[in-house]
Amino acid sequence: MQIQENISLKPYNTFGMDVLARYFYAFSTVDQMQEIGASDSFKHYPVLVLGGGSNMLLTTNFDGLVIKNEIPGIELLSEDANHYFVKVGAGVDWHEFVLYCLEKNYAGVENLALIPGKVGASPMQNIGAYGVEMKDVFHSLEAINVDDLNLVTFYNSDCEFGYRESVFKNKCKNQFVITSVTFRLNKVPIFKTGYGAIEYALQEMKVDTLSIQHIAQAVMRIRNSKLPNPNVIGNAGSFFKNPEIDTIQFESLKKYFPNINGYPTDSGKIKIAAGWLIEQAGWKGYRNGDAGCHDKQALVLVNHGNATGIEVFELSENIISSVHDKFGIFLHREVNIY
Ligand code: EPU
Numbered sequence: 001m002q003i004q005e006n007i008s009l010k011p012y013n014t015f016g017m018d019v020l021a022r023y024f025y026a027f028s029t030v031d032q033m034q035e036i037g038a039s040d041s042f043k044h045y046p047v048l049v050l051g052g053g054s055n056m057l058l059t060t061n062f063d064g065l066v067i068k069n070e071i072p073g074i075e076l077l078s079e080d081a082n083h084y085f086v087k088v089g090a091g092v093d094w095h096e097f098v099l100y101c102l103e104k105n106y107a108g109v110e111n112l113a114l115i116p117g118k119v120g121a122s123p124m125q126n127i128g129a130y131g132v133e134m135k136d137v138f139h140s141l142e143a144i145n146v147d148d149l150n151l152v153t154f155y156n157s158d159c160e161f162g163y164r165e166s167v168f169k170n171k172c173k174n175q176f177v178i179t180s181v182t183f184r185l186n187k188v189p190i191f192k193t194g195y196g197a198i199e200y201a202l203q204e205m206k207v208d209t210l211s212i213q214h215i216a217q218a219v220m221r222i223r224n225s226k227l228p229n230p231n232v233i234g235n236a237g238s239f240f241k242n243p244e245i246d247t248i249q250f251e252s253l254k255k256y257f258p259n260i261n262g263y264p265t266d267s268g269k270i271k272i273a274a275g276w277l278i279e280q281a282g283w284k285g286y287r288n289g290d291a292g293c294h295d296k297q298a299l300v301l302v303n304h305g306n307a308t309g310i311e312v313f314e315l316s317e318n319i320i321s322s323v324h325d326k327f328g329i330f331l332h333r334e335v336n337i338y
Contacts, residue, residue: 001025001036003065012068013053014116016234017309021048021066028070028091030142030179034149036067047146048338049177051090051118055125055236056336059309069120071179074100079187085139087182090120094127102213107189108137110212111198113219116230116237120178124168125334126161130219131192135161139184143176151179163265164241164334191215197222226297234303235294239316240278240331244269253327274323274331275299281322291315313337 003025010018023042027033036042046064070091077085084106088097098113100106111132121127122134123141140155160167168176189212193199201218202210228235245253250262250270257280261273278284278298285295290307293315294300301312301319320331 001032001039009050009053009058009062009066012050012066013056013058013236014230014234015053015057015236015303015309015312016230016305017058017303018306019058019309020061022061022063023065024068025065026068026070028072030071030144030151033067033069033144033177033179036065037144037146037149047174051121052093052116054117054230055121055334056338057236057309057312058338059313060338062338067177069118069177069179071120073180077182082187084185084187085182086185087180088119089180090118090178092119093117094119094122098216101185102216105212106185107187107212108132108183108185110189110216111192111195111219113216114223119181123159123161123166123178123181125164126159126166128164130195130198130222133161133163135159137183137185139182141178141181143178145176146174152176163271169336227300228294228296228302233294234305234307235300236335238274238299239301239333239335240274240299240319241334242271242274243277243329243331244271245329246270249328257327272329277323277327277329277331278319281319281326283319283322286315288315293319309337 003023005023006020007024008018009021010016025036042065048062048066050066050068071089072091073089074092074097075087077087094115094117097119098109101109111130115127115129127134138156140153142151142153144151191210193202198218201221207214244265247270253260261276262270265271275298283293284298286293289311290304291311292302292304294302301315303312323329323331
């Protein structure tokens with residue numbers, strides 16, 4: 001086991017926060033993970049499992065063991081009349097998996113192109129974009145239970161997926177290390193182009209016969225135009241979730257703010273675009289030192305270089321309270337804070 005000591009986590013989180021991990025270990029097999037889990041040396045330390053570090057804000061040094069999941073591999077397991085079942089190692093880059101599907105013509109993840117992070121993290125918060133969520137193509141996953149180190153399988157209904165939610169963020173938090181995810185991809189694509197921005201991008205691309213590759217291209221165009229590239233400006237995508245409010249509150253807000261954006265959800269609530277709320281509260285493009293609010297998408301907080309996690313966290317607190325003062329709506333963070 002190659003354990004490193006006192007190493008900076010800056011290269012391992014997309015916000016680029018320069019904090020130290022007391023111990024650091026990268027594993028690429030289930031056996032290696034089980035071996036470190038069984039080792040007495042780390043029994044009394046807190047453990048933090050890292051994938052791509054793309055949905056976290058590190059605010060302080062981590063006085064414990066950071067383990068980085070690098071399990072590789074993409075494998076076609078089986079197929080039926082309508083689907084391909086593909087098993088993917090948790091350490092595979094999400095976009096690399098999307099590119100694999102585009103090349104093979106396996107449909108279902110084209111709307112999820114260019115999302116930063118690793119496949120193993122995708123079920124944690126049920127990643128989603130442009131009208132598709134990971135749960136729509138999820139078949140099952142394998143994970144190690146940190147208590148007994150057994151490998152267990154979770155099927156779709158076990159995961160309690162919701163909007164940026166799963167059992168792994170709630171009652172099973174810190175209980176399992178995901179080692180692989182199996183996806184059920186479609187042989188015949190079901191195109192999801194209803195999201196306004198996609199329709200617009202496809203029109204601009206002048207597409208004749210629609211394909212999953214076109215949709216992925218449209219999504220990449222939109223993302224590249226609005227979302228900062230974490231290799232250039234530190235960020236973790238949307239920092240907050242889009243809040244859901246009841247229709248009565250929505251109707252009364254509409255009287256004061258006729259342009260407020262709201263979409264009905266399956267649960268009978270109205271989902272509000274948090275980016276709009278934050279922009280209206282005056283934060284879009286705001287910068288204090290190196291912590292800021294992105295100038296093209298207010299839902300994304302950024303580290304322009306040397307911001308600390310605390311500074312970004314404080315900015316998020318100020319945004320939450322100012323949005324609450326203006327609209328009476330509480331924003332909840334999507335990003336995990338450590
Ligand atoms: N808007 C503003 N000002 C802003 C940003 C957005 O007015 O600064 C308005 C837009 O005009 C639009 C609406 O808000 O009418 C929605 O904006 P957008 O399409 O950019 O989507 P979003 O709701 O802000 C969500 C996801 C993104 C995902 C996009 C596209 C959440 C928390 N975020 O953002 O996911 O890419 O939809 O589907 O649900 C992520 O989770 O990290 C992420 C980037």
